[in-house]
Amino acid sequence: MNKTGYFTHPDCRKHEMGASHPECPARLDAIEDRLLVTGVGDALDRREAPLASFNDIELAHDGAHVARMRDLCQEMGRHVADGLVAYVRIDPDTLMNPHTWDAAQRAAGAAIAATDAVIAGELENAFCAVRPPGHHACHDKAMGFCFFNNIAIAARHALEHHSLQRVAIVDFDVHHGNGTEDILGGDERVLMVSFFQHPFYPYSGDGPHADNMVNLPVPAYTKGMAVRELIETYWMPRLEAFKPEMVFISAGFDAHREDDLGQMGLVEQDYAWITSRIRDVARKHAKGRIVSSLEGGYNLDALGRSVEAHIRVLADL
C-alpha cells in the first residue's frame, strides 16, 4: 500500500481568472507532468477529491459568504448560456468564472477527504493538488486568488468531527496566511507557524496577534539557510511543546528564488528540508499524520520541482 495520498480533481482545472493570470490551470499540469516523468506519481495513492458540503465550508466561513460565492457562480452560468462575458471580479486579482464554485468545493473537499483517510489510518499523509488555493480566504470574504480556506476547513473538520484536541498548521507560502489567521487566531486548539516576506501582500502578520500564531516576517531576498535557522529557533520549540495530533500544511512554493510573485531565495532542497522537519514533528507526536494542500507557486518549472521535493519527503522516496 502506498502511504502517501494524492488528492485532485479535473474540476480544479476549470476555474480560471483570465489568460494572463498567474494562478492558472497549467500549474496543476506542471505538477502532474513532473510527478509523471520522475516516477514519483507511481508511489502515490491517487484519489478523486469529493465536493465539500456547504456545512463543511461553514466550519471556517460565514454562511452568507459561502452562499454569495454559490449564487454568483450560478448567476454567471446563466449569463454564459446567454453568451455574455463569464467573469466576476471579487478584488483586483481575484475573479470567478462559472466553474469556480465547483473547483472551490473540490479544493476544500480534497483536504477534508485527505483528513478522513489519514485519521482512519488508510494513509500516513497526503498532498492535495488543488486550486483555487485557500490561505488568504477570510471568515467572511474571498481575496488574493482564494475563495474558501481549504486548510482551515480541514483543521476544523479534524477538531469537530474527529475529536482531535490539538492540530498544527504550517504555512510556508511567501505571502502571509491572513485568512487562516483571521479564522483560527485565538482558537487554542490550533497552533499556526509561518514565515512570509514582509512588507508584502497582504501587508499583515507583523502586528499584535493571538498567542496561537507564530508569525515570522522576513525581508525580501532572504535565502533558505536563514529561513531554516528561523524555523529551528522559533517554530520547532513551539511545535514540540504543543504536541499536535495532526499537522496541516499550507504548501505554497512562491518563496522559490525563480518565482516572480515573491522575492525570496528558497530552492527545492529548502522545501525538502522544511518538509522533513514537519515530518519529524508529525512522526513524534501525531502518528505521522500530515495533510498538505497547495497554495501558491507560479513559476511552473520551479513549482513542479518543488512539489516533487515536498512529496518525496512525505512518501520517503
Ligand SMILES: [Zn+2]
Ligand atoms: Zn503566495
